[in-house]
Amino acid sequence: MIKDNSEINTLTERKRFIGAPLRRLTGFFSWTAFSGVYIFLYAPLLIIAIFSLNDSLVQSLPWSGFTTKWYEAIAEDGQLRSSITFGLTISLLVVFFSSIIGTYFAVAINSSTGRAPKILLATVVIPAIVPGVVLGLSLAITFRMAGLEPGLLNIVIGHLTFTVPVVTLVVLNRLRTLDPSFTQASMDLGANRWRTFWYVTFPLVRTAILAAALLTATLSFDEVVITFFLAGTQQSLPLYIWAQTRFGFTPSINAIVTLIGLISVILIVFATRSIEKNLESNKSADKKL
Amino acid sequence: MAKSVSLSSKRISFSKRLSLAPLLFWSILLVLTPNALMVVYSLWKSEDGVLKRVMSIDNYIEAFTNPVAISVLTRTIIVALGASTLATLIAYPTAWFVVRRLSKRRLLAVLLVIVPLWISFLIRVYSWKLVLGERGFINSTLLSLGLIDKPLTFMLYSSFAVFLTLTYVAIPFCFVSSYSALERLPNSLLEASADSGATPFQTFRTVIWPLTRQGAAIGFSLALLLSCGDYLTPAMVGGLNGTMFGSLVITQFGLTNNWPLGAAMSVILLLITAMFLAVLARITRTEGTLD
Numbered sequence: 111m112i113k114d115n116s117e118i119n120t121l122t123e124r125k126r127f128i129g130a131p132l133r134r135l136t137g138f139f140s141w142t143a144f145s146g147v148y149i150f151l152y153a154p155l156l157i158i159a160i161f162s163l164n165d166s167l168v169q170s171l172p173w174s175g176f177t178t179k180w181y182e183a184i185a186e187d188g189q190l191r192s193s194i195t196f197g198l199t200i201s202l203l204v205v206f207f208s209s210i211i212g213t214y215f216a217v218a219i220n221s222s223t224g225r226a227p228k229i230l231l232a233t234v235v236i237p238a239i240v241p242g243v244v245l246g247l248s249l250a251i252t253f254r255m256a257g258l259e260p261g262l263l264n265i266v267i268g269h270l271t272f273t274v275p276v277v278t279l280v281v282l283n284r285l286r287t288l289d290p291s292f293t294q295a296s297m298d299l300g301a302n303r304w305r306t307f308w309y310v311t312f313p314l315v316r317t318a319i320l321a322a323a324l325l326t327a328t329l330s331f332d333e334v335v336i337t338f339f340l341a342g343t344q345q346s347l348p349l350y351i352w353a354q355t356r357f358g359f360t361p362s363i364n365a366i367v368t369l370i371g372l373i374s375v376i377l378i379v380f381a382t383r384s385i386e387k388n389l390e391s392n393k394s395a396d397k398k399l
Numbered sequence: 400m401a402k403s404v405s406l407s408s409k410r411i412s413f414s415k416r417l418s419l420a421p422l423l424f425w426s427i428l429l430v431l432t433p434n435a436l437m438v439v440y441s442l443w444k445s446e447d448g449v450l451k452r453v454m455s456i457d458n459y460i461e462a463f464t465n466p467v468a469i470s471v472l473t474r475t476i477i478v479a480l481g482a483s484t485l486a487t488l489i490a491y492p493t494a495w496f497v498v499r500r501l502s503k504r505r506l507l508a509v510l511l512v513i514v515p516l517w518i519s520f521l522i523r524v525y526s527w528k529l530v531l532g533e534r535g536f537i538n539s540t541l542l543s544l545g546l547i548d549k550p551l552t553f554m555l556y557s558s559f560a561v562f563l564t565l566t567y568v569a570i571p572f573c574f575v576s577s578y579s580a581l582e583r584l585p586n587s588l589l590e591a592s593a594d595s596g597a598t599p600f601q602t603f604r605t606v607i608w609p610l611t612r613q614g615a616a617i618g619f620s621l622a623l624l625l626s627c628g629d630y631l632t633p634a635m636v637g638g639l640n641g642t643m644f645g646s647l648v649i650t651q652f653g654l655t656n657n658w659p660l661g662a663a664m665s666v667i668l669l670l671i672t673a674m675f676l677a678v679l680a681r682i683t684r685t686e687g688t689l690d
Binding site for chain 1: 416418419421422423425426429430431432433434436437440489492493496500511512514515517518519520521522523525526527528529530536567570571624627628629630631634635645648649652658661662665668669672
């Protein structure tokens, strides 16, 4: 199909009186520019990885030898370890609650008609759109007036305000592609709404929830600004990295950052694979039905 | 009979309404209240760190007459618009190239642009510090090649660094939205245009752009949203000369401890971004649909 199109394209191009050498030249330039974009996107990230293996206290080239000591230093840094634990605690709580709340919101919106669900959806989404400083400050004001002390609870609620809409939108997107006759059939057969959700709807939106949970995990684990507004004395990992990269400096930051980057990429590749597989099996199940 | 049917359908609609109650509760508690409180706070005053609950618009007057605030606001708008424009100018043709020139490796090309989005924003911003710094990648390379005698210092801690970094982080957003518009463009339209004797430029101006500019605009809006209110980028690579409006808000929260002024600045930031997006949505409506 695509091949046919490209043949037609070259035919129509031949109709125009562009000389072949000129075309080759523009082709060369567009390939160069195209590769340039990818180099631009990845070079800075690779430089961190290179510096993380460089045996030098300062961040500079020339290369002064290969070392893994910056990676080894990670294990010895107690403050770093506690910030990782704290960051993971936040993310786990956020993923757990936002998956449940977001899925509930999506199902509730999808099964109601009229203007109310639309207005509510638009309102719930607001925190995911506004700049981090605005959301952070407005929440800090609210928590201060409610008398809540800065700390874990505030951070988790703060993160939920922007992760719940993400889950809601992803799950809602999937729900809208489903054939409503599935749930109708289930209800006609006498199942109540809860049983219908658990035995019919949930298995069909499971992958969407998984994808959303993954997205939520990274969003929450990487968040800096809102956490900054709501954190007490205990630092999450991004806050620790933030403080290190801005003020004091140890090359082991490059090592940590490289590790986090690698883990995120591996996680994503793994997740996309399993989600694709699941979607395919869903599709074949749809066909069988 | 008819009556009982309408009664039971009423009951269903009531229970459906009830299922929306948690959403209403959430919206009021975690969205509307914080924003309302922020507006109220912006009208109060802080005198030497003590909150005075008297209504006035002094904070807004302060934000619009303070020369520092004005110059930072102007810079924020210029840098954000510039970075979003450049990111769109890079991403749109790249997306076009991927759609038109690649077939087998198309998915891979798209994935490679999206992958950086999964890597922490903080890491991506930090990477530019290593590239542009006094002893960073560019400087040490130029030094060792003998092209310069001493490190170039204008690169890091400047508006330029903020501009470049924001462009960098915005490209994936612009790419994804441009790509999804360009991908749906049917080949037959382009062939028809070429067969009717249009030059490639004419085809672009009259066929391609009108049908895909909404996609480009969505990407541009996302980039603008991201760069207008960002705090991490100016704080990491901007230095004093690259301060942006988001940094001013945080300073009021932390260092200066003037929450009411910070709240007023947040409201201003919100209104400006909303205004930009409204204008953009208006001028980029497509002429016709693709599906």
